[in-house]
Amino acid sequence: MPVSPRRATLATVAASAGVSVATVSKVLNGRSDVAPATRSLVEALLRQHDYVAPTPRRADVTGLGSVELQFDADLNAYSTEIIQGAVAAAAEAGVGVVVSIRRADRTAAWARGLVAAGRRALIAVTSELTTGQLAALAKARLPLVLIDPLNLPRTRVTSIGSTNFAGGLAATQYLLSLGHRRIAYVGGPAAAACNQARLHGYRAAMEVEGAPVLPGYVQAGHFRYHDGVTGGAAVLDLPRAPTAIFAASDETALGIMEAARARGLRIPEDLSIVGFDDTQIAQMASPPLTTVRQPLREMGGVALRTALRLAAGEKIDSHHVELATGLVVRGSTARVAPA
Amino acid sequence: MPVSPRRATLATVAASAGVSVATVSKVLNGRSDVAPATRSLVEALLRQHDYVAPTPRRADVTGLGSVELQFDADLNAYSTEIIQGAVAAAAEAGVGVVVSIRRADRTAAWARGLVAAGRRALIAVTSELTTGQLAALAKARLPLVLIDPLNLPRTRVTSIGSTNFAGGLAATQYLLSLGHRRIAYVGGPAAAACNQARLHGYRAAMEVEGAPVLPGYVQAGHFRYHDGVTGGAAVLDLPRAPTAIFAASDETALGIMEAARARGLRIPEDLSIVGFDDTQIAQMASPPLTTVRQPLREMGGVALRTALRLAAGEKIDSHHVELATGLVVRGSTARVAPA
DNA sequence: GGTCATGTCGAAAATGTTTCGGAGAGCTGA
DNA sequence: TCAGCTCTCCGAAACATTTTCGACATGACC
Structure with missing residues (x-):
């Protein structure tokens, strides 16, 4: 399809449909005061002219972007807690958390794709990243935070764990x-x-x-x-x-x-x-x-906040954070039975 | 804080800052041709006037986009399966799944915010939506799919369940x-x-x-x-x-x-x-x-694909889909003990 | 000093959205 | 039949915002 020299505007579509610009706008916004026949006509012409909205207005000063939260295998109870923590922290920061499950293809195109899709950072959970993948991320300038990494790469990578x-x-x-x-x-x-x-x-x-x-x-x-x-x-x-x-x-x-x-x-x-x-x-x-x-929830939250700080270009205090563990005694333990 | 009789516009802020409307717009959009001092001043006045963007334009059709997957409470094993299914289906479709947990504020601004953030549809899981929320979503043109809704609203809403x-x-x-x-x-x-x-x-x-x-x-x-x-x-x-x-x-x-x-x-x-x-x-x-x-995984997958179809403006065969349930016999059941 | 690049800003144009009034169709009752 | 009423549908105009482009100042460089 040849790219027309100039993007179609509402005026273009309106003219070809023989209606006013206002009517086309109403169709786009689903207003009710448009006759079904007119609506169909305008919709057809919108498609025909390949109309795309100009750059959308920002939602908020804050509401930009999202963070990718990537797991290396099927989700389980552990994943659930991490997600919960990350989502809660993200809600406060006004960003979205995109959950994904690792797939084989982790190439340079993958890293660029994440950036193009609006991700501001990547959080990888219990994953093993190759140096090639790290290089691709670095090249795409996508900040990375690891949670409980399987291998700690030589290069400086920010990671979250527990004691x-x-x-x-x-x-x-x-x-x-x-x-x-x-x-x-x-x-x-x-x-x-x-x-x-x-x-x-x-x-x-x-x-x-x-x-x-x-x-x-x-x-x-x-x-x-x-x-x-x-x-x-x-x-x-x-x-x-x-x-x-x-x-x-x-x-x-x-x-x-x-x-x-x-x-x-x-x-x-x-x-x-x-x-x-x-x-x-x-x-x-x-x-x-x-x-x-x-x-785990705190770890998810800390990872998200750290990722956003990295994305904002701030300096991180420490490249590895460990949160405290603690024993919770319930019913599956008892004094050893007398022999 | 008293609600001002009329929402602040760029003109309001521009006047109080002593700059032009264009400059305020540039600050909002992060343009580079604004002096740091001017930028700070305008940002302060934007906050002071409580400026909020009017209804945003639809997110661009070109980007891959994302679908919001919203839960009404803390995540659990049920949620995990839904997420897993939705994420898998989303990966195939090339879109992202943004997981969120319902918060109290579900106003018109909320719906517009989702659209502005690039969401192509909303999947609400085991939620109870008010007519006001439905209206806000409809107004923002954000397709909605429900999974196991608590209440089935009178209005036509697409929902996924099981038998x-x-x-x-x-x-x-x-x-x-x-x-x-x-x-x-x-x-x-x-x-x-x-x-x-x-x-x-x-x-x-x-x-x-x-x-x-x-x-x-x-x-x-x-x-x-x-x-x-x-x-x-x-x-x-x-x-x-x-x-x-x-x-x-x-x-x-x-x-x-x-x-x-x-x-x-x-x-x-x-x-x-x-x-x-x-x-x-x-x-x-x-x-x-x-x-x-x-x-549950299939339900998550079906919900996601349905949401994308709605977002694409396609007609849906049925407004309610029920997937089959089946008994899985394991070890927690046995013949009744003889009295 | 002259020239040029650069940074800031605003006027005006471009684009899109919303309000509001009016044309016209359809209905009703005298 | 016709006045009166309502309701639907549309567009003119007012609004809101973004973008373009030119003006102006400033400082660097020759």
């Missing part, structure tokens, strides 16, 4: 304080930084107490329910089965619960379980799950 | 087929259409089988976990307690599980529970929850 080591330590110490000695860890990907920190917290607490980490007591996974079922089964079927399990996520903890139930183990009488995250499912588990609270 | 009656019927029939006769219903808001349909399905099944709905066997709630705890407690403490409970949502079902556990009831040996939705938490419950699957 995973302290959380792992607190969870394990609590189980030890209940008299448990045989405590297993069913965790996330071995390479993930946040999982490593939790695992080290677990190991540190065990070591201080002189409790041995028996062979097979540390299982890797992907923070998902299924990992809890299989990982839980693996440790519960060991010759010297644990009396307590520390899971690296609430979902995994629920999977372990199911593995325990399948073996006729009662919780917490026969097996204590501690989760990680304190998502909504932790409260809704039966029994309610003792877990390490990770302030 | 709630059939779902309620199937769940109750299944419990009856297991030999249960004393079946209670712990549901949602009495006024919600989707809840009413589920309840009627339950009643219909009971009636066909000649099973009495005892006094107190129908509890209202808000689909939340807490409603299950209290509603479950209410029916379980009845003189003639039910042997099975049909919950109007998975969350509520998990609350009932907790109420049962607190009373020493085993599931499914002592009490069968059927949920509704088949969210992720249904699979992760212990025991896994028998539930009526509602195709």
Whole structure:
């Protein structure tokens, strides 16, 4: 279609339709005082002339732009809390949060597309970004904030996390304080930084107490329910089965619960379980799950505000922020049963 | 603050700032040819005069645009599935999904703001819209699609739901087929259409089988976990307690599980529970929850595609679409225990 | 000093929206 | 049949905003 030398205006369309400019404006705005026949005619001519509105007026001084919130896999309870926190913070700032799920194609065109679509920044959750992707983002001048990144790139990237080591330590110490000695860890990907920190917290607490980490007591996974079922089964079927399990996520903890139930183990009488995250499912588990609270909503909010600050060109105090974790004791933990 | 008799215009602000209308317009649009001092002065007076833009022009047709996905309360497992479905469909269509949580102010300015921010349509989930809000949306020419609306407005509004009656019927029939006769219903808001349909399905099944709905066997709630705890407690403490409970949502079902556990009831040996939705938490419950699957992801996807079709001015086949529900049998149901 | 680039600003034109009044159709009752 | 009334539909004109373009000042540079 040849681009006409001059964009069509209401006057153009009005003239060709034989009506006034006002009438065309009314059609565009859905006013009721236009006869159906006239409306159809004008609509047809609007299309024919390829009418596009001139630059829209701004909504507000504030209401510009949006931030992309990108997850690396299907959404779950963890994602939900992050979204909730980001959306709340965004509402205050007057920007929109566009949720998306990572797709394979992350090229230069992808980064430019985000900018063209009006994104002011990108927040990537539990993702693993390649240097190529980072370069594409940098070239497109799109600020990036990571939440719980799987890998911490060498280059300076802003990231948000929580005190995973302290959380792992607190969870394990609590189980030890209940008299448990045989405590297993069913965790996330071995390479993930946040999982490593939790695992080290677990190991540190065990070591201080002189409790041995028996062979097979540390299982890797992907923070998902299924990992809890299989990982839980693996440790519960060991010759010297644990009396307590520390899971690296609430979902995994629920999977372990199911593995325990399948073996006729009662919780917490026969097996204590501690989760990680304190998502909504932790409260809704039966029994309610003792877990390490990770302030996911706050993390989402902080990530969003940080992203906007980066987009505004402000300097950030620190390139990595860690929010505090804390143990929430519910019903899935009890003193170890007397042998 | 007293409402001035007439809204401030650029002319008002220009006069008080001692500059021309054009200059004020430039400040608003961030043009570069305004001296910093002048800009500050004008910005101050804009705020002082409480300037708000008049109805914005429609967002440009060219940009990819975005669709607003609005929830009426904090996100939960149900929301997560809807988001997931909408995001997937949006990715295919090349648009963004902006997630937001309903706030009190839903005025004409709100609707205009959405349009100005580039939203091509609004999807409202389990919301109750007033006629005023509908009018504001219509005036702003913002297409609207409802998912599981609480109230079905008189005016023609496009909505997406599922076969709630059939779902309620199937769940109750299944419990009856297991030999249960004393079946209670712990549901949602009495006024919600989707809840009413589920309840009627339950009643219909009971009636066909000649099973009495005892006094107190129908509890209202808000689909939340807490409603299950209290509603479950209410029916379980009845003189003639039910042997099975049909919950109007998975969350509520998990609350009932907790109420049962607190009373020493085993599931499914002592009490069968059927949920509704088949969210992720249904699979992760212990025991896994028998539930009526509602195709939430598909609903989110259909809502998004419908919204885009409306935005494109296409005609919609039907103003209300219902997707099929289906019973998913897991571990929370069993044959009634012999008395 | 002359010339030129640059930054600011406003008059005027361009574009789009809203108000308001009027033409004309249709209906009603004497 | 016709006056009177209402209701629908449209456009002239008033308004609101954006954009273009020229004017003017200022300072740099030769």
